[in-house]
Amino acid sequence: MNLNTARALTATGMLLAATAVGMIDTSHNTASALSPRPCGFYSLNLPQGEQTGGYVHCGDSFILIRAHWDTGTTFTSCIPPWGSRPFYKDGAHKVVNAYYIPTRPNLSGPPGNQMCSTSQPRS
Template sequence: MNVNSARALTAAGMLLASTAVGMIDTSDNSSARVMPRVCGFYAIDPPRGELTGYYNHCGDSFILIKLHWDTGSSYTVCVPPWGQNPFYKDGPHKVVNAYYVTTPPNVSGPPGNQWCSTGQPNS
């Protein structure tokens, strides 16, 4: 085989290999491991099943976040350090925004082993 034929076959093989790699279907979970963590609220559009969004807390403290539904109602949720809150559909309705509020959350447990209490202040 001459040099030009070997180069042509190598180029064709590389083209086929790169095309095949591009066709591999990766799940969102594997891409999430590669992507940096997004802090705060983000919507998933289009939704993945019933999952419509997340709130990621990127900090070492407990915080309170306020959620707003597309119906106009809202409520607060405690988020633990470095915690993630998923948001799911409630029938046809979904959470459209979530953000940090300065009101401290209610926490329970001894120092160093605390968790979010069931009841949280409305802010």
């Protein structure tokens, strides 16, 4: 193969690769589904299935969060170290905010292998 033919094939390959990359769908939904979530509460503008948002904990300790429904009611939830908690629709209602509260969560299990208990303080 001579040098001119090799250059032409290389240029053609680069053009095809650039065209293929340009055809990849990078819509907002796809990009947001692949990007990591920020620490704390997040809301999904377009629900992903039944999920409307969540909470991501970026720390080495168990924490308790308070979440608010759009009806005004609240609940608490324990989040493990570096854990997350998705929020899902409940009929027409959804969680609109969640934040850390300084109340110690209830834990179960032996030291070094603890997990969140099923019941948590309502503070």
